Amino acid sequence: MAGIRAQQKEKTRRALIQAAMNQLSAEHGYASLSLREVAREAGIAPTSFYRHFQNMEELGLTLVDEGGLALRQLLRQSRQQIANGGSIIRSSVRTFMQFVGNNKAIFRLLLQEKSGNSRDFRMAVVREIEHFTAELVDYLLDEQDYQRELAELQADAIVRIVFGAGADALDADAQECERLTEQTIQQVRIVARGAEATRLAARPRE
Amino acid sequence: MAGIRAQQKEKTRRALIQAAMNQLSAEHGYASLSLREVAREAGIAPTSFYRHFQNMEELGLTLVDEGGLALRQLLRQSRQQIANGGSIIRSSVRTFMQFVGNNKAIFRLLLQEKSGNSRDFRMAVVREIEHFTAELVDYLLDEQDYQRELAELQADAIVRIVFGAGADALDADAQECERLTEQTIQQVRIVARGAEATRLAARPRE
DNA sequence: AAATTGCGTGAACACGCGTTCACTGACATA
DNA sequence: TATGTCAGTGAACGCGTGTTCACGCAATTT
Numbered sequence: 515m516a517g518i519r520a521q522q523k524e525k526t527r528r529a530l531i532q533a534a535m536n537q538l539s540a541e542h543g544y545a546s547l548s549l550r551e552v553a554r555e556a557g558i559a560p561t562s563f564y565r566h567f568q569n570m571e572e573l574g575l576t577l578v579d580e581g582g583l584a585l586r587q588l589l590r591q592s593r594q595q596i597a598n599g600g601s602i603i604r605s606s607v608r609t610f611m612q613f614v615g616n617n618k619a620i621f622r623l624l625l626q627e628k629s630g631n632s633r634d635f636r637m638a639v640v641r642e643i644e645h646f647t648a649e650l651v652d653y654l655l656d657e658q659d660y661q662r663e664l665a666e667l668q669a670d671a672i673v674r675i676v677f678g679a680g681a682d683a684l685d686a687d688a689q690e691c692e693r694l695t696e697q698t699i700q701q702v703r704i705v706a707r708g709a710e711a712t713r714l715a716a717r718p719r720e
Numbered sequence: 721m722a723g724i725r726a727q728q729k730e731k732t733r734r735a736l737i738q739a740a741m742n743q744l745s746a747e748h749g750y751a752s753l754s755l756r757e758v759a760r761e762a763g764i765a766p767t768s769f770y771r772h773f774q775n776m777e778e779l780g781l782t783l784v785d786e787g788g789l790a791l792r793q794l795l796r797q798s799r800q801q802i803a804n805g806g807s808i809i810r811s812s813v814r815t816f817m818q819f820v821g822n823n824k825a826i827f828r829l830l831l832q833e834k835s836g837n838s839r840d841f842r843m844a845v846v847r848e849i850e851h852f853t854a855e856l857v858d859y860l861l862d863e864q865d866y867q868r869e870l871a872e873l874q875a876d877a878i879v880r881i882v883f884g885a886g887a888d889a890l891d892a893d894a895q896e897c898e899r900l901t902e903q904t905i906q907q908v909r910i911v912a913r914g915a916e917a918t919r920l921a922a923r924p925r926e
Numbered sequence: 927a928a929a930t931t932g933c934g935t936g937a938a939c940a941c942g943c944g945t946t947c948a949c950t951g952a953c954a955t956a
Numbered sequence: 957t958a959t960g961t962c963a964g965t966g967a968a969c970g971c972g973t974g975t976t977c978a979c980g981c982a983a984t985t986t
Contacts, residue, residue, distance in 0.1 A: 517984095519984070523932090526934090539837075546751055558933095558934070559934060560973095560974085561936080562934045565934070569974085626832070629828060629835070633747075640888075668910065674885070675881065677884070678883070684835070685846075705877070705914055708910035725963080729962090755945090757942095766944080767964075772963090
């Protein structure tokens with residue numbers, strides 16, 4: 515019942531996905547990904563590609579999904595660090611920047627396709643980022659007692675800042691990365707302070 | 721001394737640049753820009769392209785420069801609105817979002833090449849955005865009396881938020897755009913409040 | 927044991943690409 | 957008026973592309 519055949523198929527499928535990931539780099543993005551090159555790297559004939567994906571777009575969307583999954587895992591990891599004590603902001607930002615450093619290809623893919631030329635891709639990425647924001651909103655509502663609107667403003671701003679920094683980190687060396695991380699932590703703190711001030715101004719007594 | 725010849729050449733050059741701009745759209749980015757198609761739209765033979773640019777990359781960098789120029793003009797326009805009175809934050813953000821709406825192709829180009837696959841391109845875009853940030857820092861230092869470090873943190877955060885919103889605005893309809901604009905204004909205000917609070921905390925007496 | 931399924935294959939296709947080359951003819955220069 | 961310059965040309969090149977097709981052959985099903 516193992517299904518030697520299905521097993522083999524899944525293996526080649528993974529090989530294709532991995533090959534595509536490998537070909538993604540700072541110099542060579544999804545747009546210039548070639549079916550033939552991917553197939554070559556995966557060690558199969560170009561024609562066999564069609565046994566696994568209908569076309570390149572389907573492969574690309576799969577990559578985005580895999581990237582999103584990795585991001586989701588990052589979030590869990592981040593929450594663990596929070597549970598272990600220490601500054602929430604600091605550990606979240608650090609985890610995020612760590613992720614970017616360790617998964618440049620994936621993060622670059624997400625960034626590129628966010629402003630890319632396929633509406634399906636853009637929407638897929640936006641959806642992933644919205645997950646990110648939504649979880650942050652939940653956290654703010656739970657831990658602090660912000661009103662929903664303010665929490666959403668704050669979460670969205672933070673996500674924009676952090677993703678922006680992540681983008682810059684892609685081209686940065688270790689030292690610059692460190693600087694970026696510290697800068698981002700401070701910026702997130704500024705936003706938190708601003709939100710707090712706004713909250714107090716809105717409901718001065720309570 | 722008019723130089724009929726040079727005049728004609730400049731005209732074709734402009735035609736090439738314009739043709740390239742026209743071909744940039746939500747579905748068709750710089751990466752998939754073709755020399756032959758651009759030449760066709762400009763109304764010249766493919767080979768004539770080389771009389772004006774050494775290769776496609778040179779054309780692309782020219783496009784980025786032109787985009788940056790347009791952004792610079794936006795900044796001046798924005799400052800005029802400020803001089804006319806009214807909320808600084810509000811009019812700046814509105815102007816920016818207006819620009820994005822009116823120059824989608826250019827802004828999309830900047831966004832895409834910011835995370836694009838050519839280091840030269842990325843650096844060119846980063847330079848443009850740094851101009852943007854630097855002018856905001858100057859403004860903060862002049863108008864308020866922030867210390868340099870805090871002004872830089874604040875300006876960088878604001879630029880990230882605003883550019884992020886601009887990116888989202890590319891896919892949004894008019895109503896969603898309006899919502900985004902208002903959201904961004906509030907977020908920038910939050911940052912400003914947070915920076916102010918930070919400033920007061922750092923130097924309580926002065 | 928026989929029949930079927932389906933992954934992987936190699937040849938072949940039409941196509942658009944960037945680039946080269948020698949050339950033309952209108953403008954500039956002397 | 958004679959000479960030079962150079963933007964624009966059309967043919968031709970080699971190449972990599974996505975996609976199709978009929979086929980082989982091992983795993984699976986009957």
